[in-house]
Amino acid sequence: MPNTYNVNEIEQKFRMLESHLDRKYENLESKLNNIYTKSEIDMMSELRVQRILSETRNILLEQQMKERAEREADRRITKRWIIGLAVTIILFFLKELIFCTYK
Numbered sequence: 001m002p003n004t005y006n007v008n009e010i011e012q013k014f015r016m017l018e019s020h021l022d023r024k025y026e027n028l029e030s031k032l033n034n035i036y037t038k039s040e041i042d043m044m045s046e047l048r049v050q051r052i053l054s055e056t057r058n059i060l061l062e063q064q065m066k067e068r069a070e071r072e073a074d075r076r077i078t079k080r081w082i083i084g085l086a087v088t089i090i091l092f093f094l095k096e097l098i099f100c101t102y103k
Helices: 007-035 038-102
Strands: none
Touching: none
16 A cells, blocks of 8 residues: 555645755855855956956057057168168269269
8 A cells, every 4th residue: 555645744744845945045045145245246347347458458559569660661661762862863963963074
């Protein structure tokens, strides 16, 4: 014959199960609250914002350094062109001066 329970025994078992689940839920909730308090969450958010700002600052500095290097390269090229033009003009005038003196 199977085990039979009366209504009181069943209700008692359900109450025990319910209280057990309530305690587990409260325990879990307290553990979660202990893991991250509001101030810790705020601090993590602040750290995340600071990291993003730092990365942005680094990207901007790298871009600025690249632009500086490009400007320096452009200056060198411009100086070479100016020197080349100056030498060409001087040679042209020297050539004219030399030919004028022999005429």
